[in-house]
Every structure is written in structure tokens, then in C-alpha cells.
Amino acid sequence: MPFLEDLYEATHENVQLAVRDGLEGRIAVLREPEGRGGSAFVHERLRVGETVRVRGPRNHFPLRPAGRYLFVAGGIGITPVLPMLRAVDAAGADWSLLHGGRTRGSMAFVDELTGRYGERVAVRPQDETGLLDLASYLGAPARDTAVYCCGPGPLLDAVERYCAANGWPEPRTERFQPKARASSPEAPFELVLARSGLTLSVPEQASVLETVRAAGVEVLFSCAEGTCGTCETDVLEGVPDHRDSLLTAEERAAGASMLICVSRCRGERLVLDL
Structure with a gap:
């Protein structure tokens, strides 16, 4: 249980936490009045000296080798980019950052950067x-140049559109909210859990995650909207109907895993490594 070493206002809307338990980390939390309560808890309830339980980390926004890096960050989306900047700068790589926000005062870490x-x-x-x-x-x-982006949905959508229209490889992105997607048919299908020895029916009105948990099989999950990757599960047979906002086009085409909180099956049968 890491110790909260420090808690203070980073900007008008952000709280910064320094966490220490042998290693040190830093978390920036944007206050979201219309959220599900997590950011309000951090801003209103946590105090210096309290302990909190943490899990992970799970990195679904990895920094991969490239000759040059172009980073784009919007608002609190600068948070996962910070360690990337330190890494590429320490390695002597060629890089730059475009950092946007509503106002200068609402943008975290500007002076530090x-x-x-x-x-x-x-x-x-x-x-x-x-x-x-x-x-x-x-x-x-440009040859051997990678684009990384984190921030609000409209910014990520704009970066993805620009890259697709101008011949760039798919950018690496991390989203805080799911992409808006057209509704898809919610047909029922058979679900086989290979390690549990169970065969289940996923009805129209339930997700794979809900069906699995209802059968008594424990699965780690967090956001339940296809953005965090906690529930990513290996697919052994069948074709996933990917509805997440995390996997790349290449990963979706491979069909080796799926986010079971939102994705379904394109056929009548799906076998998972659960």
C-alpha cells in the first residue's frame, strides 16, 4: 500500500500525487464534475498521509523504438506523455511536443516542460x-517518425484523420473516453470459456464481461467502456466484433484478443482463454 507523500493543487483543475513504495510515481487527476466519482474522491477526500491501494501499472500506450517522435497532448493528456519525453530525451532521440489546452492556467506541467x-x-x-x-x-x-497523442476525443480523432489522409502510419493514441461508434446488431452467440470448462449464451442485452461474471468467473475490469484495456482477453476461436477504443487496426485484424466489456462476436461461437 503506497504512501501518499504529497497532495496539492497542480493547476485550477488538477491534483498531483507523489506515490512512494520503493519506487516513485506521479499521477495527475483532472477533476470531472460529470464523471463517475473517482476524480471527485481524489480532489475532495484524499489527504496527506493517507494510504491507497493501487494496481498495475498496465501499459497500453507503450513507447516503441523510432528514429524521431512527434508528441501531441491535449489538457490532462500530457500525463502519460511525460515519462515518454524523459525517456526519448535521455536516449538522445529527435523529438518535439505540441501541448494544447483550454487556457494556459488549466494546463498541467507547463512550467516544468x-x-x-x-x-x-x-x-x-x-x-x-x-x-x-x-x-x-x-x-x-517522414521516414522512421512515430506520432503519439493523448487528450480529449476530438483531438485524437483529428490526429487520426490527418494521419490517415496524409499517408502517415496509424498514430499511437490513448483515450480517456470511448470513441463514438455507430450502433451494431446485438445478436446472441455461444461463448466457450476454455479454462473454466463452461459454455454460456451471451444474450442481446448483456456484454461478454457481464455474462462471464454472472457465471461466477472472476475477470479483472475497470472502465467497462473499452478504453483502459484491463479486461483484454485472448481469443482462441471465433472472430471478435471489436467495439473498443484501444486496439490498433493491426491488432483488431489479427483477432488474437478482445476487450470483453464492449466487444462481441461476428459469428455464432466464440472461445476465450478464461
């Missing part, structure tokens, strides 16, 4: 410069 990295970081608050100019920043695709 500009003070440490200087002109590699372009800070662009919307009330000062408008929406991020992705065309000027990304430009034409």
Missing part, C-alpha cells in the same frame, strides 16, 4: 492561439 525542454515544447492554449494547427506541426510523413 518549458523549463526543462525549452523550444522542443510548443505550448498552444486555445484561448490564445485557437485549435492546434496539426497540419503545420505534423506536415508530410
Whole structure:
């Protein structure tokens, strides 16, 4: 149970926590008044000296080797980008960051970033410069250059559209909210849990995760909306109907795993490693 070493206001809307238990970590939490209560708990209930239980970490936004990196962060989306910047900078890689937000005062870690990295970081608050100019920043695709982006859904959608329209490889993104998707048929299908020896029926009105848990099989899950990856499960047979906001196009095409909180089956039978 890590010890909360420090708790303070990082900006008008963000709380920063330093966690220590042999190792140190830092978590930035945006206060979301319309959320499910997690950020309100951090902002209103946690105090210096309290202990909290943590799980993980689970990294579904990995930094992969590349000759050059272009980072785009919107608002609190800067949080997972921070350790990436430290890693690529320490390795001597060529990189830059485009960091946007509603206002300069609402953007976390601005002083730290500009003070440490200087002109590699372009800070662009919307009330000062408008929406991020992705065309000027990304430009034409360059050899061995990777694009990483985290932030609000509209920003990630814009980055993905720009890359797809201009010949870039698929960018690596991390979302806090699921993509808006057209509704798909909710046909029932047979679900086989290979390790548990169970054959279940997934009805129209229930998810795979709900069906599995109702049968008494414990599965780790968190967001239940296809963004965090906690419930990712290996597929042994069948074709998943991917409805998540996490897996890449290549991972979906391979069909080796699925997020069972939202994804279903394209056929009549699915076998999972559960």
C-alpha cells in the first residue's frame, strides 16, 4: 500500500500525487464534475498521509523504438506523455511536443516542460492561439517518425484523420473516453470459456464481461467502456466484433484478443482463454 507523500493543487483543475513504495510515481487527476466519482474522491477526500491501494501499472500506450517522435497532448493528456519525453530525451532521440489546452492556467506541467525542454515544447492554449494547427506541426510523413497523442476525443480523432489522409502510419493514441461508434446488431452467440470448462449464451442485452461474471468467473475490469484495456482477453476461436477504443487496426485484424466489456462476436461461437 503506497504512501501518499504529497497532495496539492497542480493547476485550477488538477491534483498531483507523489506515490512512494520503493519506487516513485506521479499521477495527475483532472477533476470531472460529470464523471463517475473517482476524480471527485481524489480532489475532495484524499489527504496527506493517507494510504491507497493501487494496481498495475498496465501499459497500453507503450513507447516503441523510432528514429524521431512527434508528441501531441491535449489538457490532462500530457500525463502519460511525460515519462515518454524523459525517456526519448535521455536516449538522445529527435523529438518535439505540441501541448494544447483550454487556457494556459488549466494546463498541467507547463512550467516544468518549458523549463526543462525549452523550444522542443510548443505550448498552444486555445484561448490564445485557437485549435492546434496539426497540419503545420505534423506536415508530410517522414521516414522512421512515430506520432503519439493523448487528450480529449476530438483531438485524437483529428490526429487520426490527418494521419490517415496524409499517408502517415496509424498514430499511437490513448483515450480517456470511448470513441463514438455507430450502433451494431446485438445478436446472441455461444461463448466457450476454455479454462473454466463452461459454455454460456451471451444474450442481446448483456456484454461478454457481464455474462462471464454472472457465471461466477472472476475477470479483472475497470472502465467497462473499452478504453483502459484491463479486461483484454485472448481469443482462441471465433472472430471478435471489436467495439473498443484501444486496439490498433493491426491488432483488431489479427483477432488474437478482445476487450470483453464492449466487444462481441461476428459469428455464432466464440472461445476465450478464461
